[in-house]
Amino acid sequence: MQTIFKGKHFITLQDWSKDEIDTLLEVSFDLKKKFAMGIPTPYLQYKTIFLMFFEQSTRTRNSMETGITQLGGHGNFLDVSTMQIAHGEVAKDTAIILSRYGDGIACRNCFWGKGNKYLREMAEWSTVPIINLQCDLYHPMQVIADLMTMKEKIGELKGTKVSVIWAYATSHKKPISVPLSQILLFPRYGMKLTLAYPEGYDLPDWAIQQAKENAEKYGGTLTITHNMEEAYRDADIVIPKNWGSWVANQKNEVIDPLLTSYQDWKCTEKMIALASKDVLYMHALPADREKEVENSVIDGPHSIVYDEAENRLHTAKAVMTITMGGK
Amino acid sequence: MQTIFKGKHFITLQDWSKDEIDTLLEVSFDLKKKFAMGIPTPYLQYKTIFLMFFEQSTRTRNSMETGITQLGGHGNFLDVSTMQIAHGEVAKDTAIILSRYGDGIACRNCFWGKGNKYLREMAEWSTVPIINLQCDLYHPMQVIADLMTMKEKIGELKGTKVSVIWAYATSHKKPISVPLSQILLFPRYGMKLTLAYPEGYDLPDWAIQQAKENAEKYGGTLTITHNMEEAYRDADIVIPKNWGSWVANQKNEVIDPLLTSYQDWKCTEKMIALASKDVLYMHALPADREKEVENSVIDGPHSIVYDEAENRLHTAKAVMTITMGGK
Amino acid sequence: MQTIFKGKHFITLQDWSKDEIDTLLEVSFDLKKKFAMGIPTPYLQYKTIFLMFFEQSTRTRNSMETGITQLGGHGNFLDVSTMQIAHGEVAKDTAIILSRYGDGIACRNCFWGKGNKYLREMAEWSTVPIINLQCDLYHPMQVIADLMTMKEKIGELKGTKVSVIWAYATSHKKPISVPLSQILLFPRYGMKLTLAYPEGYDLPDWAIQQAKENAEKYGGTLTITHNMEEAYRDADIVIPKNWGSWVANQKNEVIDPLLTSYQDWKCTEKMIALASKDVLYMHALPADREKEVENSVIDGPHSIVYDEAENRLHTAKAVMTITMGGK
Numbered sequence: 001m002q003t004i005f006k007g008k009h010f011i012t013l014q015d016w017s018k019d020e021i022d023t024l025l026e027v028s029f030d031l032k033k034k035f036a037m038g039i040p041t042p043y044l045q046y047k048t049i050f051l052m053f054f055e056q057s058t059r060t061r062n063s064m065e066t067g068i069t070q071l072g073g074h075g076n077f078l079d080v081s082t083m084q085i086a087h088g089e090v091a092k093d094t095a096i097i098l099s100r101y102g103d104g105i106a107c108r109n110c111f112w113g114k115g116n117k118y119l120r121e122m123a124e125w126s127t128v129p130i131i132n133l134q135c136d137l138y139h140p141m142q143v144i145a146d147l148m149t150m151k152e153k154i155g156e157l158k159g160t161k162v163s164v165i166w167a168y169a170t171s172h173k174k175p176i177s178v179p180l181s182q183i184l185l186f187p188r189y190g191m192k193l194t195l196a197y198p199e200g201y202d203l204p205d206w207a208i209q210q211a212k213e214n215a216e217k218y219g220g221t222l223t224i225t226h227n228m229e230e231a232y233r234d235a236d237i238v239i240p241k242n243w244g245s246w247v248a249n250q251k252n253e254v255i256d257p258l259l260t261s262y263q264d265w266k267c268t269e270k271m272i273a274l275a276s277k278d279v280l281y282m283h284a285l286p287a288d289r290e291k292e293v294e295n296s297v298i299d300g301p302h303s304i305v306y307d308e309a310e311n312r313l314h315t316a317k318a319v320m321t322i323t324m325g326g327k
Numbered sequence: 328m329q330t331i332f333k334g335k336h337f338i339t340l341q342d343w344s345k346d347e348i349d350t351l352l353e354v355s356f357d358l359k360k361k362f363a364m365g366i367p368t369p370y371l372q373y374k375t376i377f378l379m380f381f382e383q384s385t386r387t388r389n390s391m392e393t394g395i396t397q398l399g400g401h402g403n404f405l406d407v408s409t410m411q412i413a414h415g416e417v418a419k420d421t422a423i424i425l426s427r428y429g430d431g432i433a434c435r436n437c438f439w440g441k442g443n444k445y446l447r448e449m450a451e452w453s454t455v456p457i458i459n460l461q462c463d464l465y466h467p468m469q470v471i472a473d474l475m476t477m478k479e480k481i482g483e484l485k486g487t488k489v490s491v492i493w494a495y496a497t498s499h500k501k502p503i504s505v506p507l508s509q510i511l512l513f514p515r516y517g518m519k520l521t522l523a524y525p526e527g528y529d530l531p532d533w534a535i536q537q538a539k540e541n542a543e544k545y546g547g548t549l550t551i552t553h554n555m556e557e558a559y560r561d562a563d564i565v566i567p568k569n570w571g572s573w574v575a576n577q578k579n580e581v582i583d584p585l586l587t588s589y590q591d592w593k594c595t596e597k598m599i600a601l602a603s604k605d606v607l608y609m610h611a612l613p614a615d616r617e618k619e620v621e622n623s624v625i626d627g628p629h630s631i632v633y634d635e636a637e638n639r640l641h642t643a644k645a646v647m648t649i650t651m652g653g654k
Numbered sequence: 655m656q657t658i659f660k661g662k663h664f665i666t667l668q669d670w671s672k673d674e675i676d677t678l679l680e681v682s683f684d685l686k687k688k689f690a691m692g693i694p695t696p697y698l699q700y701k702t703i704f705l706m707f708f709e710q711s712t713r714t715r716n717s718m719e720t721g722i723t724q725l726g727g728h729g730n731f732l733d734v735s736t737m738q739i740a741h742g743e744v745a746k747d748t749a750i751i752l753s754r755y756g757d758g759i760a761c762r763n764c765f766w767g768k769g770n771k772y773l774r775e776m777a778e779w780s781t782v783p784i785i786n787l788q789c790d791l792y793h794p795m796q797v798i799a800d801l802m803t804m805k806e807k808i809g810e811l812k813g814t815k816v817s818v819i820w821a822y823a824t825s826h827k828k829p830i831s832v833p834l835s836q837i838l839l840f841p842r843y844g845m846k847l848t849l850a851y852p853e854g855y856d857l858p859d860w861a862i863q864q865a866k867e868n869a870e871k872y873g874g875t876l877t878i879t880h881n882m883e884e885a886y887r888d889a890d891i892v893i894p895k896n897w898g899s900w901v902a903n904q905k906n907e908v909i910d911p912l913l914t915s916y917q918d919w920k921c922t923e924k925m926i927a928l929a930s931k932d933v934l935y936m937h938a939l940p941a942d943r944e945k946e947v948e949n950s951v952i953d954g955p956h957s958i959v960y961d962e963a964e965n966r967l968h969t970a971k972a973v974m975t976i977t978m979g980g981k
Contacts, residue, residue, distance in 0.1 A: 102716070
């Protein structure tokens with residue numbers, strides 16, 4: 001168990017050792033149990049975390065704001081349009097000043113080619129932890145909650161067959177940060193990961209390379225396929241979710257010709273039937289219902305999406321507790 | 328006195344028994360007294376209520392957010408434009424997830440034909456109380472504050488002559504939820520209620536029917552008239568307020584030909600002179616000054632609008648305390 | 655030391671005696687020391703301050719919201735577009751109602767000819783302190799933080815040569831409230847103040863008159879020049895900052911012909927070299943980098959802008975503590 005986290009940034013789990021992630025999970029489970037028992041956990045009394053949002057959010061914002069309340073502190077919700085960023089305020093100034101005032105700076109900035117840079121620039125200057133609430137590359141808050149949920153449902157994850165599968169959607173242009181973070185993290189827990197997507201939806205080469213290195217180091221595997229059925233077959237966990245093609249379409253249009261040709265990439269009952277008998281269906285939400293997934297699947301017996309969403313709260317509280325409180 | 332309210336929804340007072348409403352008033356008076364004495368009331372420490380707003384608000388939002396602060400908890404103010412609802416998030420998902428995180432979900436959604444349905448759909452799935460901050464049909468927070476104010480000023484309300492009177496305004500298209508909730512609630516306290524409006528501003532038939540049933544059951548009366556003077560004559564309490572014509576104008580325009588023909592429906596000194604000597608003037612605010620009402624009336628000796636507005640705080644705290652706290 | 659502040663408005667320091675300002679500074683230093691030591695300061699437990707913003711903000715909003723959290727209370731952040739002000743709500747109603755609910759009303763309203771009037775109208779009706787977060791005329795929160803920073807760096811300020819200097823910027827139309835408040839306050843501490851600006855950027859005559867009276871009364875001086883170099887020469891503190899010309903351009907355009915002719919009014923290394931060896935560079939932030947000031951100056955050894963920004967927190971907490979708490 002690691003004990004020294006104070007001031008550590010939470011930008012990508014690639015920067016966290018496996019021991020540190022294990023500790024994070026232990027703290028998450030402890031906070032969840034206390035939550036269930038109604039035991040107060042005011043570990044961050046009178047502390048402030050800034051919640052800067054460049055984009056919309058439901059789960060992320062509310063898990064953070066409710067979480068810090070349950071920890072006795074306060075979340076300053078900052079829709080960046082209400083800040084002076086439009087008046088020429090640079091990341092450096094924002095980071096220095098907010099870290100003088102409060103105790104943590106969390107930020108969602110998914111702008112392609114900009115989000116992660118913005119967080120890294122803040123991290124360079126901040127004296128308090130920078131917490132990534134999703135950027136163009138990573139969504140560590142989502143995948144740590146995914147991992148916690150898998151541990152709850154399955155226990156030891158070594159050898160678990162998990163498939164991250166591209167799915168059709170038209171609701172909005174989704175970043176690649178969720179699948180990218182999943183292929184990096186899950187192999188570190190010895191899982192056999194299949195990444196499936198139609199041509200044109202590749203993830204960056206450097207991410208595939210890092211995912212393979214993680215798999216080798218921790219005894220997992222990474223298989224890439226363009227055959228959707230192969231990804232469903234015998235899977236223990238399936239995570240079908242849309243992401244935008246940053247290869248084919250840099251124009252940030254939601255719907256393009258490439259997308260419309262892959263409408264059959266949908267999680268159907270028929271696909272679920274190919275998987276293991278007790279296969280778990282996961283989704284970060286919001287799902288594009290009847291496009292990404294049939295209602296009967298997301299609302300059916302294999303779906304654990306609400307447990308997954310709830311764990312966003314417990315893991316968010318754990319991240320704040322160990323980085324902003326503690327020793 | 329009722330003691331078991333935890334998890335009970337507060338969508339319309341029609342769903343609350345008279346005993347339950349009496350308890351709510353008792354708790355409101357108790358909290359008001361403690362407020363006056365400066366006695367802390369941290370009954371909801373570390374708890375979160377979500378405050379979802381589809382429309383603008385001053386009194387409702389601030390009474391809730393200040394109220395939960397005084398109760399030791401936190402209100403997550405959610406301008407819905409910052410949520411993922413635009414990204415296809417359905418009421419079911421929002422309700423399940425927020426109720427896993429926090430302790431109550433309050434919502435204002437006045438869209439005609441949609442608001443109440445949205446609340447009811449959330450109530451179907453939420454495990455925490457759904458609190459209506461005004462929908463297309465009901466505004467229980469306003470009318471419970473009205474009732475508290477009447478009790479403070481008058482005491483026993485049986486036989487009190489109260490007139491809910493349509494008034495001219497151009498400031499914005501107002502929902503029918505306030506008058507509709509008033510005609511349902513006040514007769515349950517034995518009041519003699521007159522509902523006055525020019526032709527074309529009818530409230531729905533089913534609401535009139537339910538109001539009459541309430542009047543019969545509890546010894547009140549309901550009289551409908553299109554004669555404004557009749558409504559003012561000998562009244563103990565007058566509540567002149569604009570509402571939109573959902574009969575004549577479904578286009579959601581603020582000003583239409585029907586409206587402009589009724590500019591004389593205004594609460595003037597002359598009208599007040601027709602009423603009882605000590606008549607009380609009430610308004611939910613904001614008033615469209617010099618259109619709905621003369622300044623000399625709303626700022627004059629009969630007006631109790633600020634006491635009425637203040638009681639929004641005490642009743643809001645009472646609703647939260649008994650539905651989110653307690654047994 | 656003054657002890658009775660409860661309910662006192664904080665609209666301009668012109669309304670505060672020198673004794674009162676001295677007490678405010680003492681409280682600021684005390685709160686800063688406790689902050690450094692991690693000693694909790696829950697002096698405003700369960701109390702609410704309303705934070706009404708008609709304009710964007712980073713430092714002001716976050717220093718207030720983080721500050722009230724550290725004091726144990728809660729800041730209701732109110733983007734006024736979410737309030738009923740668009741529905742005809744007048745300042746009187748807002749002030750009466752919010753002061754019935756909570757414990758302080760803070761407001762930023764910089765609209766020329768309107769902001770200060772709005773605050774004064776609220777002050778007439780409010781039963782709780784009205785706190786100015788910047789209006790068209792004053793920014794007392796900024797200048798009290800400036801004063802605290804000067805005291806920290808220099809100690810006794812009598813005779814200190816401080817220059818408030820107009821600077822070129824294009825980022826947005828800036829109010830005159832910062833320089834206007836500075837020329838009023840600094841001479842009260844015996845400083846020798848130089849105000850420098852190009853023709854057309856005059857501050858109002860009444861403000862110059864009051865500043866001169868303050869200088870005479872407290873042993874300071876006020877010198878006005880249109881020669882930038884004169885203002886830098888031998889200065890102990892320089893505060894070069896843009897403000898809009900309300901004389902030449904009432905159209906609220908950011909860039910106008912008058913402005914573009916003064917691009918050389920920039921704080922450069924060359925200018926700094928004219929000043930005292932240990933000259934301090936201050937700026938309220940955000941600075942229009944490379945227009946108002948060279949990066950090497952604002953990021954260099956003379957710059958104390960981040961200490962100045964941090965003191966916004968401590969002084970904001972002091973203002974809230976003595977006006978909303980205490981006796």
